[in-house]
Amino acid sequence: MTEYCIGIDLGTTYSCLAYIDEDGDPVVEKNFEQEETTPSVILFNENGEIIVGSPAKDMAMMYPPERIVTAIKRQMGQDYEVDMDGEKYNPIMLSAVILRKMINDFNENHGCDVKKAVITCPAYFGQNERDATKTAGTIAGLEDVTVINEPTAAAISFGFGNAGDGKKRVLVYDLGGGTFDVTILEIDGSSFTAVATDGERFLGGKDWDAVISKIVKEKVSEESGIDMDTLDADEEIKQTLVNDSETIKKRLSTAESTKGTLTVEGQKVVFTVTREEFEAASAGLIQTTIDIMDRVLASKDFAMSDIDEVVLVGGSSRMPQVKSAIAAKYPDAEVKVFDPDQSVAKGAALFSKSNSIMPAADAPVDPETGEVAPVEGVLSVHNVLSKTFGIKAMYEDGTEMISNIIFRNEVLPIESVKTYYPVDDGQSTIKVEIYEDAAVNDADGKKTAIIDGAPVGEFMMELPADVTKNTPIVVKFTATDEGILIASVDCMEQHTDYQIENDMKMSAEAIERSQGLMEKVSNAN
Numbered sequence: 001m002t003e004y005c006i007g008i009d010l011g012t013t014y015s016c017l018a019y020i021d022e023d024g025d026p027v028v029e030k031n032f033e034q035e036e037t038t039p040s041v042i043l044f045n046e047n048g049e050i051i052v053g054s055p056a057k058d059m060a061m062m063y064p065p066e067r068i069v070t071a072i073k074r075q076m077g078q079d080y081e082v083d084m085d086g087e088k089y090n091p092i093m094l095s096a097v098i099l100r101k102m103i104n105d106f107n108e109n110h111g112c113d114v115k116k117a118v119i120t121c122p123a124y125f126g127q128n129e130r131d132a133t134k135t136a137g138t139i140a141g142l143e144d145v146t147v148i149n150e151p152t153a154a155a156i157s158f159g160f161g162n163a164g165d166g167k168k169r170v171l172v173y174d175l176g177g178g179t180f181d182v183t184i185l186e187i188d189g190s191s192f193t194a195v196a197t198d199g200e201r202f203l204g205g206k207d208w209d210a211v212i213s214k215i216v217k218e219k220v221s222e223e224s225g226i227d228m229d230t231l232d233a234d235e236e237i238k239q240t241l242v243n244d245s246e247t248i249k250k251r252l253s254t255a256e257s258t259k260g261t262l263t264v265e266g267q268k269v270v271f272t273v274t275r276e277e278f279e280a281a282s283a284g285l286i287q288t289t290i291d292i293m294d295r296v297l298a299s300k301d302f303a304m305s306d307i308d309e310v311v312l313v314g315g316s317s318r319m320p321q322v323k324s325a326i327a328a329k330y331p332d333a334e335v336k337v338f339d340p341d342q343s344v345a346k347g348a349a350l351f352s353k354s355n356s357i358m359p360a361a362d363a364p365v366d367p368e369t370g371e372v373a374p375v376e377g378v379l380s381v382h383n384v385l386s387k388t389f390g391i392k393a394m395y396e397d398g399t400e401m402i403s404n405i406i407f408r409n410e411v412l413p414i415e416s417v418k419t420y421y422p423v424d425d426g427q428s429t430i431k432v433e434i435y436e437d438a439a440v441n442d443a444d445g446k447k448t449a450i451i452d453g454a455p456v457g458e459f460m461m462e463l464p465a466d467v468t469k470n471t472p473i474v475v476k477f478t479a480t481d482e483g484i485l486i487a488s489v490d491c492m493e494q495h496t497d498y499q500i501e502n503d504m505k506m507s508a509e510a511i512e513r514s515q516g517l518m519e520k521v522s523n524a525n
């Protein structure tokens with residue numbers, strides 16, 4: 001049976017699956033509905049069936065909203081559950097349902113049984129969310145899942161399409177359906193190194209849809225005389241506008257204005273929305289993306305002239321306002337809309353292909369590093385740490401702050417050591433409390449107020465009996481290639497290692513139980 005190299009962009013609003021064809025090119029697989037992207041929408045129907053994609057999105061109007069699940073990616077790695085007919089589903093299971101539908105469709109079309117895939121996630125996903133994504137793949141029936149960052153995948157696909165351009169520094173501006181991120185990557189042949197990343201978890205096409213929804217309601221209210229509060233409270237109008245506002249928004253990406261209709265209290269109201277109105281009402285949203293872009297550039301002291309190309313990906317970057325806002329701020333920027341819906345999935349498929357290339361048994365080994373020499377076709381990918389980590393420490397003036405040890409936007413793997421001292425002579429234990437925050441590695445970033453960080457783990461360590469205030473306690477933080485944090489503490493002969501545990505992790509038994517759920521995923525809608 002052919003073993004395919006599969007890449008899946010598991011998106012907030014749309015997901016996409018790509019594979020490598022016989023010519024070695026990444027191609028997007030059409031789903032059962034013959035679409036290249038699958039809405040990440042799930043409907044639990046009255047017969048106990050689980051319906052995914054466009055059929056679910058189209059039927060959403062006919063079901064109570066609690067039977068429809070959308071934007072589940074926003075809850076990944078969070079303590080969140082959906083209660084459906086007495087069964088509880090967490091974001092991992094629900095993401096698995098979406099993955100299963102896409103894999104089912106692929107298997108059916110190609111007569112295969114896919115067991116291996118590369119799935120993408122936002123660069124800012126922490127360890128919890130990455131683990132959750134991997135587990136979703138396992139529940140969906142995969143045996144081998146690699147998770148890579150969406151901007152890296154987009155850059156891989158961009159690099160593939162622009163081969164032979166030599167060294168390049170690109171800024172990937174990814175405005176999807178629910179999330180926004182900006183990543184600066186350096187591409188050198190087959191090597192992809194992220195050097196800075198930042199983003200906003202709750203900013204995407206959905207927010208632009210909400211702007212359209214508001215404009216439409218204002219117009220309809222004016223036309224019909226029905227006040228806004230009444231329109232806002234009407235569930236049916238709300239549901240209608242979920243789909244209609246997205247359609248209107250998309251039309252305004254090509255047309256300067258568009259007409260629409262909305263039926264309120266039996267009255268059909270015709271309205272017109274112009275691109276100008278839409279852009280004025282969403283100016284604040286687009287400005288937020290520009291601010292984040294500025295922040296990422298500033299975090300590395302880059303000017304736009306240090307960037308060879310700005311690559312726009314994510315479906316929402318099709319809105320003309322994205323290009324014009326960037327051009328207004330950076331007239332000299334080289335901006336390209338690059339395969340916005342598909343580049344992430346295609347890049348993931350290319351990475352999957354690279355993963356499947358094994359160095360020959362007699363491949364030359366670098367005598368210094370002991371590593372096998374780069375193999376033709378194998379991509380080398382390095383990410384940056386997405387958060388800063390430190391520990392709670394007491395300073396000389398008695399204040400407690402987070403003393404930062406390893407910093408976001410540093411290229412993984414990272415190792416960093418800091419030395420602390422006990423507060424008292426003869427102190428018997430210390431409590432090591434690990435925090436994450438957003439500080440950058442500069443003069444001001446060495447410490448962060450506790451209130452600006454989030455605790456991510458803690459452990460107690462016994463100290464040797466004869467410690468004094470002058471006994472060094474050496475804290476080493478290591479972040480692996482995958483961004484997993486390991487803390488180790490040494491005090492005289494005492495040594496403790498600690499790895500942040502993901503308390504949302506599903507047990508093997510729970511994973512197995514969830515796999516049964518996959519049989520309910522229908523693809524013959």
Ligand code: AMP
Nearest residue numbers: 011014176177205250253314315316318
């Ligand atoms: P993604 O998650 O990258 O697939 O992006 C999906 C988002 O892109 C959704 O919010 C879509 O409404 C939006 N989108 C797709 N096509 C267009 C378009 N032509 N104009 C504006 N937004 C679009």
